[in-house]
Amino acid sequence: MKDNIKEKEHFRNMCFYEDEFRRQGYKIIAGIDEAGRGSWAGPVVAGLVILPEDVFIEGLDDSKKLTAKKREELYEEIIKKALDFSLGISHVNIIDSRNILRATYIAMEKAVKSVKLCPDMILIDGRPVSDLGFPQLSIIKGDSKSISIAAASIIAKVTRDRYMKELAPFYPGYGFEKHKGYGTGHHRRALQTYGVSAIHRKSFKPVRDILRKAISNQQLAFS
Numbered sequence: 001m002k003d004n005i006k007e008k009e010h011f012r013n014m015c016f017y018e019d020e021f022r023r024q025g026y027k028i029i030a031g032i033d034e035a036g037r038g039s040w041a042g043p044v045v046a047g048l049v050i051l052p053e054d055v056f057i058e059g060l061d062d063s064k065k066l067t068a069k070k071r072e073e074l075y076e077e078i079i080k081k082a083l084d085f086s087l088g089i090s091h092v093n094i095i096d097s098r099n100i101l102r103a104t105y106i107a108m109e110k111a112v113k114s115v116k117l118c119p120d121m122i123l124i125d126g127r128p129v130s131d132l133g134f135p136q137l138s139i140i141k142g143d144s145k146s147i148s149i150a151a152a153s154i155i156a157k158v159t160r161d162r163y164m165k166e167l168a169p170f171y172p173g174y175g176f177e178k179h180k181g182y183g184t185g186h187h188r189r190a191l192q193t194y195g196v197s198a199i200h201r202k203s204f205k206p207v208r209d210i211l212r213k214a215i216s217n218q219q220l221a222f223s
Contacts, residue, residue, distance in 0.1 A: 007058055014060070014147045017139065021121050022053065026135075028083075030119035031148025032111060034104050035063070035156035040191075040207050041174075041181035041200045042164050044095065046088040046107035047156030048115055048122075051148055055081050062143040063153040068161070075158040078151045085152075086115040087159055096203040105129050125149045171197050 018029050028050060036044045051057075057077055059070060066074070079085060088110025090103035098106065112122070112132050122134050125142035142149040161180050168177035174190045174197065181187070181199075183206060191200070191210045200207045 004058075008056070011056060011058075011060060011147065014145060014150065017123055017137065017146045018051075018053075018148060021137075026121040028117055028119045029121045029123065029148060030112075030115070030117075030134075031123045031125075031142075031146055031150070031152040032108055032129075033063075033125040033143055033149050033153040033156055034107060035153065035160045036181070037100055037104055038183075039181035039201070040183050040187060040204050041092070041176065041197065042167065043089045043091045043160065044100065044104050044107050045156045045160040045163070046104070046111040047085070047152040047154070047159065048087070048108075048111040049078060049085045049148055049151040049155060050083045050115070050117055050119060051078075051081065051151060052083050055147070057081060057147070057151070060147055060150050060154075062141075062150055063157040065144070066154070071154050071158050071161075074151075074154050078155060082151070084115050084117040085155060086111045087155070088112075088114065092199055092201055095201050099203065100201075105131070108132065123148050125153065167199060171199065 021029055030048050030050045032048045034044055034046045036042060063071055088107040090107040094106060095103040108129050109131060119134050122132060122136040123146050124136055124138045126138060128136060128138040139145055143153040164180040165177045173194050175186050179187050196207055196211045202208060202211055
């Protein structure tokens with residue numbers, strides 16, 4: 001009973017920004033967040049969620065604080081209870097050609113453009129994003145301070161994790177189904193063993209260094 005009361009109190013605290021903007025007359029409030037920004041491989045995925053005013057989702061929190069199983073459970077509940085949600089993806093070619101920050105913004109812009117409901121306020125985790133076309137508030141560590149951003153962080157994370165698992169059989173040995181492209185010891189060893197794959201971010205230093213080493217070794221072999 002005490003845990004349930006504590007959970008509800010935590011949820012209400014995370015409703016602060018949504019409640020405040022509704023008091024100011026805003027009605028369609030969206031949260032937006034990304035997953036995969038720091039990964040060495042695969043896309044960056046942005047999630048956008050618009051929740052109803054009277055919603056309660058037990059256990060909702062920053063996706064990084066949750067287990068994979070809990071994220072999957074919450075994902076299903078979020079998409080059932082949300083008024084609307086959408087996704088935006090920037091693949092490796094965009095990341096390498098435009099840089100990860102711009103690729104993240106492009107993914108967010110795609111999510112905003114594909115949502116059916118028209119938000120009158122967007123809550124964003126981290127820095128403000130230009131060119132969204134709607135009023136916005138950027139909130140540092142917003143995924144632990146806003147239910148809308150937390151929900152967006154979960155659908156982005158679950159979607160990206162599922163995608164990396166689907167890719168894993170096409171790139172055996174790299175372990176994408178486990179680390180999802182992030183920089184682990186196993187991932188680094190796989191890069192050293194198998195080289196840089198088509199879904200690796202060649203603009204990221206750990207990948208770039210291994211690629212340069214492979215090119216250097218090839219040049220020595222032919223010299």
